[in-house]
Amino acid sequence: MRIGILGGGQLARMLALGGHPLGATFVILDPVHDACASAVARHITGDYTDQEKLKQFAGMIDIVTYEFENVPAEAVEYLATKLPVYPPVHALAMSRDRLYEKSLFRDLGIPTPKFFNVTSLDELRQAAKEVGLPAVLKSRTLGYDGKGQAVIRSMDELENAWSSRLAGVDCILEAFVNFKREISVVAVRSRAGEIIFYPVGENVHSEGILRHSVCSLNDPMQKLAEDYITRLLNNFDYVGVMALELFDTGGELMANEIAPRVHNTGHWTIEGAQTSQFENHIRAIMGLPLGGTSPIGHCAMINFIGTIPPPAPVLEIKGAHYHNYGKAPVPGRKLGHVTVCGENQKEVKAGMKKVLALIAG
């Protein structure tokens, strides 16, 4: 089966690496000429809205998937008239807009922080009174890795936050959640409606970017997280991998956001689970039986952001697996990750500590 991927970054690269053994072939559409997935897939270099390129792309593939939710809607809608698109277009549309996303959480009975739609400074002032401060002003669309977000701690900061928002993008104001920890659950739904789950990850962000994620075996919140993501998956008649990020406020989970795709907090599954999230996404969209999600021992994933250490010192760490995405270094850019596997949590923590020391230089 010929699979097209919108976007040719590291997620597309790992999808192709995971999917080739299944006999799939891959074509990526990405405007960047050296998109890192092009090392393992055919590459159409073109803008997502270039009709000619989209037509060429559509002619080379049997099904379409995507590696990021901010892919232009018109590109996906055009492709959907020609080919099956997985995950479904309506899940993508929803995840692209925080207002719709949070409204859906509410409709499905999934707790989420209080939020208001704001289209003017006046509405922002009103919302701040309703939600209380601190609160977070978030662009409804185009935000990722902390971009398009501003924490507002006092009424004085409202005006500044409003004028600094992404130009021309609507916003929501969202209550600031005092969480104990951030977790995420990654699940896969097959075309036949079967749903399977990976163990939740415990995530640490900094400057809005995921730094590391520890696979949490027998987590007390596992079942609740599975319940919430199941509601979302079934709501969309979803096909493929979905991730749901949640705040754990201590006995309660509040949904933060969903990603209708393979997710950074599921990268540990390459070495740490019976079947990786990447292979399972490809299995799902190809209409194949899903693979086991059971963890193989304990593990954690640490991102390389902005700079990447050379492989040798990383691989000297017991149980370490190195992933270099082949991207040029840019501050704040995800360039690779390392998975540390071990027989117990202590071994994994010791390995993580060494990796973090390497990153700190």
Add this chain to the structure above:
Amino acid sequence: MRIGILGGGQLARMLALGGHPLGATFVILDPVHDACASAVARHITGDYTDQEKLKQFAGMIDIVTYEFENVPAEAVEYLATKLPVYPPVHALAMSRDRLYEKSLFRDLGIPTPKFFNVTSLDELRQAAKEVGLPAVLKSRTLGYDGKGQAVIRSMDELENAWSSRLAGVDCILEAFVNFKREISVVAVRSRAGEIIFYPVGENVHSEGILRHSVCSLNDPMQKLAEDYITRLLNNFDYVGVMALELFDTGGELMANEIAPRVHNTGHWTIEGAQTSQFENHIRAIMGLPLGGTSPIGHCAMINFIGTIPPPAPVLEIKGAHYHNYGKAPVPGRKLGHVTVCGENQKEVKAGMKKVLALIAG
């Protein structure tokens, strides 16, 4: 690091799939325009002896490896004048010639079936008397997957076997071994001389082609197999993965042949070991620390030869991982394999049985 691979078949393909995460990039040289590794590597389409293509290839890479031992000697020798070649050229030269290979086994004190060099029908008759019948006439070079071999059961068959040998290729006559089982050990040696081993595999061949291999945990012959391959690895100051095939005659091992490369009997390591033979070969030749070889549970590998079943029924089998090499079906050709993983040997055997039933149709 830019790695060149001589040959673009499934071994090159799996080397590239295993090596991309390490940040390596891959160029294959292969005369076949649709060589299956070209899906995951740059491809120079050209003959191994084409000086222009070899020069172009050498200019695109930092180090060279190979996926088969029958690569023309002059190609490797030319490349070795320009770039590091791993595994070392003298290991390749030895493995290419059964006479040298078996003489080395003898020199290193590794038991091997009795053998004689034969260059004429008269010498063959003499050798048959010395070795006894049944015996196997094997071409010294160019043999693989049972090609270039003939079992001789009576003196009447000598003439026919001699006239049917590969034209212009010298032969050896080798004693036929009544083995209890065939096993193989796959080992990796780093540039620094560190050697690590995978658990031995128990192999079943038919018509000279490997059909399946079962990873044998705590095998009574493990240590002896490790001892023998260590002698070979150190003899060559070897770098990379080597496989040694052995006959187990019941308490004694006799070396059959070595492969100076990743090996079909090590394919189970992709899902079944902490680090695959492919990643470890790339780690070794890049000069990186090697990865753990411990098995993850029990597993077995079954080849798809001549035809390949569709993925769905294979993946319905618990613990099954499907590998389609993307090659056109030809009788006797290795088109893919399946790894069956399980918590115990019984589970693996049950899965294997289902796969074998699927293959039988």
